[in-house]
Amino acid sequence: ETGVTQTPRHLVMGMTNKKSLKCEQHLGHNAMYWYKQSAKKPLELMFVYNFKEQTENNSVPSRFSPECPNSSHLFLHLHTLQPEDSALYLCASSQAVNYGYTFGSGTRLTVV
Amino acid sequence: RKEVEQDPGPFNVPEGATVAFNCTYSNSASQSFFWYRQDCRKEPKLLMSVYSSGNEDGRFTAQLNRASQYISLLIRDSKLSDSATYLCVVKGIRSNDYKLSFGAGTTVTVRA
Numbered sequence: 001e002t003g004v005t006q007t008p009r010h011l012v013m014g015m016t017n018k019k020s021l022k023c024e025q026h027l028g029h030n031a032m033y034w035y036k037q038s039a040k041k042p043l044e045l046m047f048v049y050n051f052k053e054q055t056e057n058n059s060v061p062s063r064f065s066p067e068c069p070n071s072s073h074l075f076l077h078l079h080t081l082q083p084e085d086s087a088l089y090l091c092a093s094s095q096a097v098n099y100g101y102t103f104g105s106g107t108r109l110t111v112v
Numbered sequence: 113r114k115e116v117e118q119d120p121g122p123f124n125v126p127e128g129a130t131v132a133f134n135c136t137y138s139n140s141a142s143q144s145f146f147w148y149r150q151d152c153r154k155e156p157k158l159l160m161s162v163y164s165s166g167n168e169d170g171r172f173t174a175q176l177n178r179a180s181q182y183i184s185l186l187i188r189d190s191k192l193s194d195s196a197t198y199l200c201v202v203k204g205i206r207s208n209d210y211k212l213s214f215g216a217g218t219t220v221t222v223r224a
Contacts, residue, residue: 042116043156043199043214056211090155101212103155 023091135200
């Protein structure tokens with residue numbers, strides 16, 4: 001398998017639920033990212049990991065908790081989300097930080 | 113002023129037509145520029161980098177105007193498959209910042 005794979009593709013969760021998004025890249029890249037894309041808005045950078053170390057937390061609420069166990073896997077743990085958190089969550093990777101992004105297909109999250 | 117600003121469109125053009133649109137950016141010291149393409153409900157994919165002297169890739173031509181702080185994308189001989197949202201991406205939008213910043217996108221619809 002190649003590229004960047006995200007699961008699940010779609011997720012509906014209640015505000016009291018806990019869920020996790022998974023991202024896996026098979027490109028040998030060293031940097032991974034979480035982005036949020038809301039309708040009609042630019043992609044918002046959430047987190048950056050470089051060589052498994054978090055180098056950026058873009059003022060993201062604590063109800064979003066990232067985890068990067070190795071340079072190929074990235075998780076986004078979700079708990080007590082709000083309806084305004086409904087969006088497309090995109091994972092991306094690159095060989096070096098912010099160079100040549102490859103995006104996953106995204107997880108379309110709906111919070112009810 | 114938004115960091116990266118695009119006309120959201122939509123630009124509705126017939127097949128075979130030429131369509132062009134711009135993107136403005138706020139920091140004159142920004143380093144690198146890209147156009148990404150995003151199909152409906154899909155992830156963004158790199159279309160082309162934008163070089164200082166301008167560059168072409170088939171029917172697509174990108175230009176950079178540093179003095180006026182904008183980049184442009186021109187699509188010649190439009191195809192139905194060109195229908196998508198085109199994202200303007202700028203690297204180094206903030207001083208000493210290597211991150212990529214995305215515009216909200218320009219939607220192009222090519223009709224038969």
